[in-house]
Amino acid sequence: ALVYLNGEFQSLSEARIPVLDRGFIFGDGIYEVIPVYGRKMFRAKQHMARLFRSLDAIGIPNPHSEENWMALIQKVMDAHPSDDQMVYLQVTRGVAKRAHAFPKEVTPTVFIMTNPLVLPSAQVRADGVACVTMEDRRWLHCEIKSISLLGNVLAAQHAAESGVTESIQFRDGWLTEGSSSNVWVVKNGVIMGPPKDHLILEGIRYGLLQELCEQHGIPFESRKITQEEVFAADELMISSATKEILPVVRLDAQTIGNGAPGPIYQQLYAAYQAAKHA
């Protein structure tokens, strides 16, 4: 397996960055995670568009054209033995003397690696997963896919220490998102997700689920959702590149719906699998 770092393809153990990289010093960078099925990136266009939005949002000049990005990723993918992979790519502002404001002349650091894509097992999907609630104490630019992930790390650690899959976060009583996933509430046949604003990362699965709902005649709404509505859901789900869609059947000490994956989940999961292989 090879990684790409600043123009070179090399092994992960050889790859080095200077300690003054602003990714290391300030968390000054952005990233992407792209799922690969059968050696093909899934929703590549949407992931590229989000990468470009992230770079734009923090004023890092895009170091590559979309074509170039795709070619670099392809080369890293080709060197990996797995057919199903998760591509991780990261761009930081680059290496410069430590000072907070943007340095004048600096070259972005570009890193691409890939790993086998390990999806939730059939057993996990059949049983559903448990989550815990927590107050969302992250910053107010959650729409940027920033590598500064301390808030998400603490939320994930809270879930790990609670022995569950994810933390589901709320800001002042309103649902935001999981530690590394978007959250979906089903009530009376309608699937709802929080608005796409600065309080959540718009997952690539956000648009995908919306499309799948349209195709299958499932009513879909983006709107603010209270904590009470989450607990009272008929079905609850989380989505991400590496989890696809997972049913949440327990939240804190409470059972969600009837405690088993529901019909909308089953329908969306099947539609997701069909879209992957289309």
Ligand code: PMP
């Ligand atoms: N929100 C957060 C905070 C995340 O880390 C992720 C996963 N990267 C998502 C949502 C879901 O995004 P995607 O569907 O693109 O994986």
